[in-house]
Structures are given as C-alpha cells and as structure tokens.
Amino acid sequence: MLQHKEEALTYLSGFGNELESEMIPGALPVGRNSPQQAPFGLYVEQLSGSPFVTPRHLSRRSWLYKQMPTASHGAFVMIDAEDFLSESATVAEGNRIRLQRQPDELVPAAFPFGVVTLTITGSCAGRSGGAVHAYAISEDADAPAFSNADAEMLWIPTTSKLRCHTEFGVLEIVPGEIALIPRGVKLLAQPEKGGEARGYLIENYGQPFQLPDLGPIGANGLAAARDFLHPVAQVHDRRGPMRWVNKFAGSFWATDLAFTPLDVVAWRGNYLPCKYDLSRFMVVNTVSFDHADPSIFTVLTSAGGPAGAPNLEIAIFPPRWQVAEDTFRPPWFHRNTMSEAMGLVVGKYEVRSDGFQPGGLAIHNCMMGHGPDASSWVAASTRKLEPEYLLGTMAFVLESALPFVATTKALESTARQNDYHSAWQGFQRVTLPEKA
C-alpha cells in the first residue's frame, strides 16, 4: 500500500474553487481587486490563466498581493537547461518503446536542472500536447525559483517527498500524490533535507487540466473536487538574492533578483496550484463481466485535441477489487487511435510480468498493438476467477491525440529495453478446427 504521511501544512480544498488566503490578516483588499492603495502598500498583480473573454466556467485568474511586482526585474539571460527539452530531435519511432526505469544518465541537480526529457507529443510553440520528463532533484541552498510560460506542470513523485514552495504557498507531495502547477506560477521545487526527490514531470502545453465529466456515473465519483488541496499564502523565507529561471518558448531564461520572487502575501482567485492524493480516487468498474475502457480511471483531462479528441488525458491504475466473472480481467490486446505513454509509481503493472519498474516509461503510439505479455496472458486466461484485491500498485497512462516522440536521450539510454517487442513473443498461432 502507498504510504501517506501528511505534515502539518494547511490546505484549502476544492478543484476550480474561487479561494483566498492571506499570510497577514488584512492583507487582502475587501470588495475589490485593485484599490488605489492595497493593504500594507502591497503591489497588486493579476495572473491570467485563460483569455479574458473565456466563458465563465472555464475562466481562470488569480489576484496576487506582492512585496515586489513581478515586472521589476533586470534582463533575462538565456541559459542551457541541457536535457530539459521542448522539441525532439528524432522522428517518431515506428516501434513500441520502453525505458525500464529512469534513465541511468539522469544526474540529480537543483531544478530545473536534474531533468531528462523522455518524450514529447504535439508542439510547445503550437500549445498542443505536452512532454514527459524524468526528474531527480538534489538539495541545493541556492536552487532557483522557476516558472514555466510554456506549460502547466503535473508532478508525479516516485521516490521521496517533493516540497514545492509556490507563489501561493507550500505544497508537499509524496509518492502516491500528484501536484498541478499552473502555467506561469513560480515555484521552488526541493527534496527533503539530505534527500533526493525523483519522479515524473508532465508538461501540458495545451488547455489546463480539468476534472472529467461524469456522464451516467452521476454527480459523484472518480477524483472528487473536494480532495484537491491548495496551499495557503506563505512568503518564502530566503533572505538576500535569488535567481529566477523562466521557461519560455522552449528556452530557459535566468535573471538575478535582490529578493525572493515567492513574495505573495495574500491571494484570491481560481488559478491556483494544487495537490491530490491518488488513493482518494473512487474507482468505478464492472461488477459483472468484461474489462471496461480505461476512461473510467481518468483523473484529469485537457480539452482541445484534433476533431473533438482530448488534448491530453491522464488515467491511473490504482489498487482495487477485481470481480469480473468469465472475463479476461487484465487489459485486453488493443490498438488505440490515441497515443499512450505509461509510467509506474509503485509496485508492478498487472500485464507486464517484468522489465517495467517505477520511473520507467512505455510508449505505445497510435494503432501500435499492445496488451498483456505472453506470460501475463497465460496466467490471466487460466486462473480461477475469484474476487481478488490488486494490491500495492499505481501506474498511470498519459493519452495524447498526437504521437509521443522519444528524445535521443531516451532512445540511447541504457535503461531502454531494445527488444521490447519480445514481451509479445511466445504466443501460439491458433489452429482452426478442420472443415467437416
């Protein structure tokens, strides 16, 4: 089972809610956003996450009350973030690809270093699709603040706690939890003291992730809005200068500030970072027969793919009861018009006997055949079907309307399984009955 250790941090709940928080009582103006003089002389700044005229239910913006305006900075200088990429130099592989674990070549460093991009789908410049990165963040007292103008960031830790001091306050996540940082929100991402934080970082270049519609499931189920937790206002306590790195149009730009940019004393709005404990996901599944489509496991969806398809969608495969009768219970063999990138947080994935460890990545692009490997198929086709609990596992699939293109670093990694196709060897061709 996933360990969930909650520290004494305060959070505000409710996905998409209009929330407010003040570190000092009285810091939020009452009844207006931008009074002639804000409390304590704070600088007032709007952070817009959607175009101004967006329909109300999709409109996202927050008001920040800051010690310094974001605009007050010197020139940015372009820096090299090495393997943190927004474009792949390779063409889309015609083969299924698997990294068995995080790339061995990944060197822990202060974020946004310590990142190796594994695959990119769509286009950063075109605001579609996203990227999957592996991160390994080491402790560094001089770690910079970071913001991402290119993407919303979804953090999925696999090893150790990650502390995100965002402009809106502090979020801490452990394996089994995820954090969502909206486009443009500054943060300092750090491991625990003396630790090293590892996991997946997903960039969403397109429209913000939303909770999926529930259709016939009704008004409740899957990921509940109440379980998404937002931080409370907290100015970062780093004294003295701090570097701020902004990712913009695929490049990294650094500027040195005299003070921390994580200086929001109060905020209100609905454009906010949040975290979610995946064990809170209410699993809905068959209680009769057949393996249901994985859309029942959708946690978050981003609209705006071609021809009505989602742009990106993330589904999880959590611990759950399996009760289907006369059914091949694991995922069937399939080919999908959506492209799939799979990761593993903890344990094993039910249809890959081995070779897929936490931190690894499997890419099954549009229409590429996949499903159970040979030994999983034999086991699941012959086992006695009793109600059973699938324990100690948490995998995810990121689906994209566009193919996932692996990076050179991923393709050349020693963590890559070059004969991944062999997972589906060993099947016997079906012999048909002789014609009468």
Ligand SMILES: O=C(O)Cc1cc(O)ccc1O
């Ligand atoms: O490929 C995978 O393992 C992910 C997946 C799981 C499932 O239950 C049904 C379809 C699917 O793509």
Ligand SMILES: [Fe+2]
């Ligand atoms: Fe699949």
